[in-house]
Amino acid sequence: MNNIYLDASATTPPHIDVINKLKEIQFECWGNPSSIHKVGIIAREILERSRLSLANKLKASTDEIFFTSGATESNYLALKGVTNNLDKGRIVITSVEHPSLNLIANQLLNDGWDIKYWPVDHHGIIDLDLLDEMLSSPTKLVSIIWGQSEIGSIQPINLIGRECKKRNILFHTDATQILPNGLFEWSNLNVDMLSASAHKLQGPKGIGLLMLRKGIQDLLMNNPSYGFKNGAIRSGTESVPLIAGFSTAIDLLSEYVEVTDNQTLFPENNVSKMTSLLKKNLIKNKQLTFIGSQKERLPNNLSFLCHTESMIPIKGREIVRLLSKQGVYTSSGSACSSSSQGPSPTLVAINVDKSLQESALRITIGPWISNNDINTVTNIIFESLQSLALKKQ
Ligand code: PMP
Numbered sequence: 001m002n003n004i005y006l007d008a009s010a011t012t013p014p015h016i017d018v019i020n021k022l023k024e025i026q027f028e029c030w031g032n033p034s035s036i037h038k039v040g041i042i043a044r045e046i047l048e049r050s051r052l053s054l055a056n057k058l059k060a061s062t063d064e065i066f067f068t069s070g071a072t073e074s075n076y077l078a079l080k081g082v083t084n085n086l087d088k089g090r091i092v093i094t095s096v097e098h099p100s101l102n103l104i105a106n107q108l109l110n111d112g113w114d115i116k117y118w119p120v121d122h123h124g125i126i127d128l129d130l131l132d133e134m135l136s137s138p139t140k141l142v143s144i145i146w147g148q149s150e151i152g153s154i155q156p157i158n159l160i161g162r163e164c165k166k167r168n169i170l171f172h173t174d175a176t177q178i179l180p181n182g183l184f185e186w187s188n189l190n191v192d193m194l195s196a197s198a199h200k201l202q203g204p205k206g207i208g209l210l211m212l213r214k215g216i217q218d219l220l221m222n223n224p225s226y227g228f229k230n231g232a233i234r235s236g237t238e239s240v241p242l243i244a245g246f247s248t249a250i251d252l253l254s255e256y257v258e259v260t261d262n263q264t265l266f267p268e269n270n271v272s273k274m275t276s277l278l279k280k281n282l283i284k285n286k287q288l289t290f291i292g293s294q295k296e297r298l299p300n301n302l303s304f305l306c307h308t309e310s311m312i313p314i315k316g317r318e319i320v321r322l323l324s325k326q327g328v329y330t331s332s333g334s335a336c337s338s339s340s341q342g343p344s345p346t347l348v349a350i351n352v353d354k355s356l357q358e359s360a361l362r363i364t365i366g367p368w369i370s371n372n373d374i375n376t377v378t379n380i381i382f383e384s385l386q387s388l389a390l391k392k393q
Pocket of ligand 1: 009010069070071072073098100145147148149174176177197199208
């Protein structure tokens, strides 16, 4: 039986070094880092060492790094935190955000904020002709997903961030799907707040990152739902093993993405090579239509619509199940939305034909995938598509 995991954007297998680190810290440094005795001090030292290592890797300072339970919570803290301390106005998000961010936007709408959705073109990239309109008064906060989790498109976050800065607008980005593809340099980003999750890069689940520029941290402090301590952005006992495991996962990433004003340039590595190879194989198949920008995209992501050669739709969920029976694990969209019925808002936003809105298949690759896996997967996908097409005729 095959066991080929192609759903890295949902989660990744923890790296063996991460598992060993978790075990070591869980056994030896289980103290509460707020305790002032030796057991607590040892835990605090591990925590701060991990924070420093992570900050160094991301070219940030340690006091800009806050640990959360994951990107969902980071998104929540960022948006709810700052809006709690601002006069109401407009928030701009894109029409292709992760469901966790859409949920917060809906809550803020109920709280009296005006929420504006920045439309995307059929590649999933925001329309820059709308920049002045989107960033006009009374916009107070902009939140843009950097690398889209379903269709892989990349937004020009540095350009938007710079324009926000000029206009005194706060800027948040969800970088959850960027980090597995390369380290960024926080000091060179025009971003005020950034969210990420460790389990997308072979780190542990239940630990994430919220990066915050020093100048705006006051806005997030003493949030009634989180900070019971004076000056806290997030309270509760820190999970030292998870934080150390996150830091180990970041250590395993060594390459940097280059972020220019309107492009995110990823390093070429085994993951991008395997993804390109699979794309080269799959593009020959007339039952697949690739979606998302083919230029500005996450280098580990392939997404396409599945259909017969005469364009009769094949449901993404159907093919995911059939592939799973053969030991090949893919997704019909974002893991957070693929369990819900109905079309994905992202596919609607990029104007996918209504009949094909439930036909997406997403493949996301990680460093564990080999050349052999790619050949096996190509054959299995081709055969599965053919057998599903036969049933439709
Ligand atoms: N944002 C994006 C872009 C994601 O892909 C995910 C995970 N699917 C999240 C946020 C939420 O991450 P977590 O489940 O780790 O909180």
